[in-house]
Amino acid sequence: MSCYDVIVIGGGLLGCFAARNLMRYKLKIALLERREDLCTGISRANTAIVYSGYDMKPGTLKAKMCVKAAQEFSALCAELGVRYSPCGSIMVCFGPRGAQMLRQKYEQGLESGVRGIKLLTPQEVLQLEPNISPQVVLGLYTPDTGTVIPWELGIAAAENALQNGADILLNTEVTDIVPSENGFKVHCGSQTFETRGIINCAGLLAAEILEKVSSPKVRIFPSGGDYLILDTKAGGYISHVIFHEPEHKDKGLTLVPTVDGNILIGPSEVPVEEKNFFATTGEGLATLRSLVAEVIPSLPLEHVIRSFGTVRPNPYWVHQDPLSGRYVPEDKGISSFTILESTPRPFLSLIGIKTPGLTCANELGIYVADKMAALLGKVPPNPAFNPRRPAPLRLNDLSWTERAKVIKENPLYGKIVCRCRKISEGEIIDSIRRQPGAVTVDGVKRRTGSGTGRCQGSFCTQRIIEILARELGCSPAEIYKDSKGSYLICKEGGS
Amino acid sequence: MLEYEIVVIGGGPAGMAAALSARNSGISRVLLVERAEVLGGILNQCLHLGFGLTYFGEELNGPQYAARFIKRIEQSDFKVLTSTTAISLQGDGKVILSGSCGLLEIKAQAVILASGCRERPIGSLPVTGTRPAGIYTAGMAQKMVNLGGYDIGSKIVILGSGDVGMIVARRMVLLGKEVIAVIEKEAVCGGLLRNQIQCLEHYGIPLWTRYTISRIHGQKRISAVTVQNLENGREKYIECDTLITSIGLIPEQELAEEAADGDVIPPWLFLCGNACYVHDLVDDVTREAEYVGRKAAEFVKTLKQPGSRMLEGDAYSAHQEQAPEENPEKASLSQEKPQNTFCIACPKTCKLTYTSQGWEGAICGRKDPVIAVR
Numbered sequence: 033m034s035c036y037d038v039i040v041i042g043g044g045l046l047g048c049f050a051a052r053n054l055m056r057y058k059l060k061i062a063l064l065e066r067r068e069d070l071c072t073g074i075s076r077a078n079t080a081i082v083y084s085g086y087d088m089k090p091g092t093l094k095a096k097m098c099v100k101a102a103q104e105f106s107a108l109c110a111e112l113g114v115r116y117s118p119c120g121s122i123m124v125c126f127g128p129r130g131a132q133m134l135r136q137k138y139e140q141g142l143e144s145g146v147r148g149i150k151l152l153t154p155q156e157v158l159q160l161e162p163n164i165s166p167q168v169v170l171g172l173y174t175p176d177t178g179t180v181i182p183w184e185l186g187i188a189a190a191e192n193a194l195q196n197g198a199d200i201l202l203n204t205e206v207t208d209i210v211p212s213e214n215g216f217k218v219h220c221g222s223q224t225f226e227t228r229g230i231i232n233c234a235g236l237l238a239a240e241i242l243e244k245v246s247s248p249k250v251r252i253f254p255s256g257g258d259y260l261i262l263d264t265k266a267g268g269y270i271s272h273v274i275f276h277e278p279e280h281k282d283k284g285l286t287l288v289p290t291v292d293g294n295i296l297i298g299p300s301e302v303p304v305e306e307k308n309f310f311a312t313t314g315e316g317l318a319t320l321r322s323l324v325a326e327v328i329p330s331l332p333l334e335h336v337i338r339s340f341g342t343v344r345p346n347p348y349w350v351h352q353d354p355l356s357g358r359y360v361p362e363d364k365g366i367s368s369f370t371i372l373e374s375t376p377r378p379f380l381s382l383i384g385i386k387t388p389g390l391t392c393a394n395e396l397g398i399y400v401a402d403k404m405a406a407l408l409g410k411v412p413p414n415p416a417f418n419p420r421r422p423a424p425l426r427l428n429d430l431s432w433t434e435r436a437k438v439i440k441e442n443p444l445y446g447k448i449v450c451r452c453r454k455i456s457e458g459e460i461i462d463s464i465r466r467q468p469g470a471v472t473v474d475g476v477k478r479r480t481g482s483g484t485g486r487c488q489g490s491f492c493t494q495r496i497i498e499i500l501a502r503e504l505g506c507s508p509a510e511i512y513k514d515s516k517g518s519y520l521i522c523k524e525g526g527s
Numbered sequence: 528m529l530e531y532e533i534v535v536i537g538g539g540p541a542g543m544a545a546a547l548s549a550r551n552s553g554i555s556r557v558l559l560v561e562r563a564e565v566l567g568g569i570l571n572q573c574l575h576l577g578f579g580l581t582y583f584g585e586e587l588n589g590p591q592y593a594a595r596f597i598k599r600i601e602q603s604d605f606k607v608l609t610s611t612t613a614i615s616l617q618g619d620g621k622v623i624l625s626g627s628c629g630l631l632e633i634k635a636q637a638v639i640l641a642s643g644c645r646e647r648p649i650g651s652l653p654v655t656g657t658r659p660a661g662i663y664t665a666g667m668a669q670k671m672v673n674l675g676g677y678d679i680g681s682k683i684v685i686l687g688s689g690d691v692g693m694i695v696a697r698r699m700v701l702l703g704k705e706v707i708a709v710i711e712k713e714a715v716c717g718g719l720l721r722n723q724i725q726c727l728e729h730y731g732i733p734l735w736t737r738y739t740i741s742r743i744h745g746q747k748r749i750s751a752v753t754v755q756n757l758e759n760g761r762e763k764y765i766e767c768d769t770l771i772t773s774i775g776l777i778p779e780q781e782l783a784e785e786a787a788d789g790d791v792i793p794p795w796l797f798l799c800g801n802a803c804y805v806h807d808l809v810d811d812v813t814r815e816a817e818y819v820g821r822k823a824a825e826f827v828k829t830l831k832q833p834g835s836r837m838l839e840g841d842a843y844s845a846h847q848e849q850a851p852e853e854n855p856e857k858a859s860l861s862q863e864k865p866q867n868t869f870c871i872a873c874p875k876t877c878k879l880t881y882t883s884q885g886w887e888g889a890i891c892g893r894k895d896p897v898i899a900v901r
Contacts, residue, residue, distance in 0.1 A: 261650070309746075310658070311655065312655045312656060313655055314653070314655045314741070317653055317655065334651075336650065336651050337650050337651055338650030338651075339650055341657075432632065435625075435630050436629060440629060443627035443628070443629075446625050446626050446627045446628065447610065447612075447627050448612035448614065451562070451612065454612075456625070486645065487646065487648065488649075488650055490645065490648065490663075490664040490666065490667040491667070493667065494667065508675075509677075513659075513660035514660070517747035517748060518659060518660035518748055519660060519747075519748060520661070520679070521678065522677075522678040524678070
C-alpha cells in the first residue's frame with residue numbers, strides 16, 4: 033500500500049495547482065484523477081479570462097486573491113512556460129442601468145486596489161475598440177485583465193508538481209474514503225492509499241467526495257452555458273477582453289481575443305440536465321448571437337468554427353428535507369470561495385469554485401497547501417522546490433532561424449501535421465512523451481493546439497491517432513477522442 | 528536562399544497540371560511542393576470512378592487519374608518536393624517550406640497556389656447538443672476508410688448532400704454498413720445529379736430534403752441525432768453511431784491572404800483548382816490549372832523583358848492557345864469564346880464580361896485577368 037502525506041483528489045486546474053504548491057513543502061504527495069488526462073472537466077470549458085478583480089466585493093478573500101493574482105499573472109505564466117496575453121479589458125454598457133453598474137464596479141476596483149482602472153467616454157471606448165456599437169454610453173478599462181488557455185495552465189502546473197516529485201495517478205477514481213489511525217485510507221477500486229491529509233478538488237463531484245467523510249452541508253447545483261469560437265480570420269475585430277453589462281437581460285456578453293488569435297464568445301446562462309453536461313442549447317446559442325448584434329454588430333459570425341457548452345458548479349448551503357430525504361438549497365447560493373475544513377483529520381475541500389477560479393488557481397493552491405501544512409504540523413519547507421517548468425517547444429513562437437536549427441536537430445519538427453495551426457509531428461510526439469503525457473486525441477489537442485484551427489481536425493485527426501498508436505504501442509482502435517468509450521476507429525469484429 | 532522561377536504549392540490535380548504546363552511553356556526552374564508523402568492530393572482517396580471523362584475521354588478512378596500526371600511529372604525534369612509544407616508566403620514572393628529535410632526559404636518569381644479546399648466543420652452550424660466522438664467530415668471519413676483501411680462506424684447518418692457525402696454514403700453501403708439517410712436542408716440535392724442517381728438511388732439510400740440535424744446526443748460516442756423537418760418543425764430522434772458531414776467546401780486561401788496587401792493579391796501570385804473556387808469536376812481543374820501555368824510562365828517571361836508588358840486582352844488569346852503536347856492523350860478544350868466568366872487569379876474570383884475593350888469587371892484593377900475555362 034502506498035503511503036502519502038497528502039492526497040489531492042481531482043486533476044482539474046485547482047487540483048493541479050494544489051499539488052504544485054504542496055511541493056513547496058517536504059511532503060509526499062499524490063494527485064488522483066479519475067479520467068485518463070488532466071483538466072478534462074470544467075477546466076477545459078470556460079471563458080479563459082484572468083480577471084483584474086473589480087467584480088468582487090472589496091475586502092473579501094476572493095477580491096484580495098483576484099487582484100493580487102491578476103497583477104502577478106504574467107510572472108506566473110513565465111515561470112510555468114505558459115502563453116499569456118495581458119490584453120486588458122473594457123466593460124461596456126448601453127444604458128443608464130449599465131452605467132450605474134460600471135460606476136459601482138469602478139468604485140469597487142479603486143477600493144480593492146485594481147491598478148490602472150478608469151472610466152472611459154464613448155469616444156475613448158471607440159478609439160480603443162472601433163468595432164463596438166457606437167451606442168455605447170460608458171466604458172470601464174483595466175490593464176490587468178488577460179487571457180490564458182486554462183488547460184495549458186493546469187497541465188503546466190501538474191508537470192511542475194511531477195517534476196518536483198509529486199505522483200500523478202490517472203485513471204484512479206476514488207470509490208471510498210475511510211478514516212484510519214494516521215489519517216485516511218483512500219480506496220480507488222482495487223487500489224488503496226494511506227494518507228495523513230486530503231485536499232478535495234473534485235470539481236462537480238466535490239460535494240460527493242466530502243460526503244464520504246462528513247454529512248453534507250453544501251451541494252453543487254450546476255447550470256450550463258454556451259460558447260462560440262471564431263476563426264483567427266475574425267481575430268482582429270477586438271484587441272481587449274470585452275465585457276458587456278446588459279440593460280435588460282440577466283447576463284451580458286463576453287468576448288475574448290484568445291492567446292491563439294481566435295475570438296471566444298460567451299457564455300450564456302442556461303439550465304443543465306445531468307445527463308447532458310457540456311451540451312450546447314439552441315436557446316443559449318441564439319442569445320449569444322443576438323447579444324453580438326447589440327454589442328459588436330459588425331463581428332463576422334460566419335467565421336464561427338465551433339460551439340461548446342460548459343457547466344457552472346454553483347454551490348449552495350443545503351438542508352435535508354426530512355420527508356423526501358432530498359437536499360434543499362438555502363437562500364441564493366454561496367458567493368464567496370467555499371473552502372471547507374472537516375475535522376478531526378486534515379481534510380480540505382474546495383467546493384464550487386467559480387469565477388475567478390482560473391485567475392486565483394495558483395493563489396488558492398498556495399492557500400490550501402499552507403493550510404494543510406499547518407494542519408499536519410511542523411512541516412519543513414522544501415528547499416529543492418523549483419517553480420520553473422520547462423516549456424514545451426512551440427515552433428510558431430520561434431524565428432525562422434531558430435526553427436531551422438530545431439528541424440536540423442530533429443527532422444520531425446519539420447513535418448507539419450496540423451496544417452491550420454502549423455503544428456509539427458515533433459511537437460505532437462513531445463506532447464505524448466512528456467509526463468504526464470497525452471494519451472488521447474484531445475490530450476494532444478490540449479497540449480499542442482492541434483485540431484483547434486479552422487478545419488477542426490478533419491485533416492489531422494487520423495494522423496494524430498496513428499502517431500498516438502505508434503508512440504503508445506497500441507492499435508489505432510485503442511486511441512480515444514477524449515475518454516474511454518469515445519472511440520474513433522472500431523475494433524475488428526465490432527466495438 | 529534558393530531561387531526558382533515558379534513555385535507551385537500543392538501537388539494535387541491542380542498543382543500537377545499547373546507545374547507541367549509552366550514547364551512545358553519553357554520555364555526551366557519550376558518547383559512543385561506537396562505536403563503529403565506522394566503526389567495526387569485528394570485524388571488518392573477517391574476510389575470511385577467518374578474522373579477523366581472530358582479530359583481523357585475515358586472513365587478513371589482518382590488514383591488512375593493522378594497516376595497519369597505523376598507519370599508525366601516523372602518524365603519531366605522539374606523539382607518535386609514531397610512531405611513538405613509551405614508554411615508562409617510573404618509579400619515579396621518569399622516562400623517558406625517546412626519538411627523533414629529542413630526549413631527552406633525560397634525566392635520565387637511567380638507562385639501558383641494550388642492548395643485545394645477544406646471541409647466546413649460542423650461547429651460552424653447552429654447544431655446543439657454534445658460533442659462526442661463519431662462525427663467525421665466526408666473527406667476525413669473517405670480517407671480513413673479508403674486509405675487508412677479503418678472501420679469508422681456502422682449505423683450512419685449523413686448531413687448534407689454534397690458530392691463527397693453521397694460518394695461516402697455509397698462507399699459505406701458497399702462496406703456493409705447501414706446508411707440511415709442523407710439529410711439535406713434545401714429542397715433539392717446539393718451535389719451532382721449523377722451522384723444522386725449513382726450513389727443514392729442505385730443503393731437505396733434515402734435522401735431527406737428540407738431536413739436538418741438540430742441536436743447531437745451521446746456523451747462519449749455519438750448515440751443519436753435529432754432530425755428536424757424544416758417545413759413543419761417536427762423532430763425525429765434517430766439512433767446512430769456515426770455522423771458524417773458534407774456541408775460545404777472552403778478554398779484554402781490563407782497563404783494568398785498572407786501575401787496580399789489588404790485585399791490586393793500581388794501580380795506574381797496565381798491561384799488554381801479548388802484553392803481558387805470549388806469545382807465539380809477534376810477535368811475542369813486540370814484544364815484551368817494548365818491555363819494558369821501558362822499565364823504564370825508568361826508573367827515570368829515578361830519580367831525578363833522589361834518594357835514589354837502584356838497588353839490587356841492578351842489573356843484571352845492566351846486562353847485560346849493550346850499547346851498540343853500538353854495533352855497528347857486527348858485534346859478537348861472548347862474553342863468557343865465564353866461571354867461571361869471569372870478571373871481566377873485571386874480569391875475574389877471577379878465576374879468578367881467580354882466587351883470590345885476586352886475583359887471587364889476585375890475589381891482589383893488587375894490588367895491581365897486570368898480567365899477561368901468553363
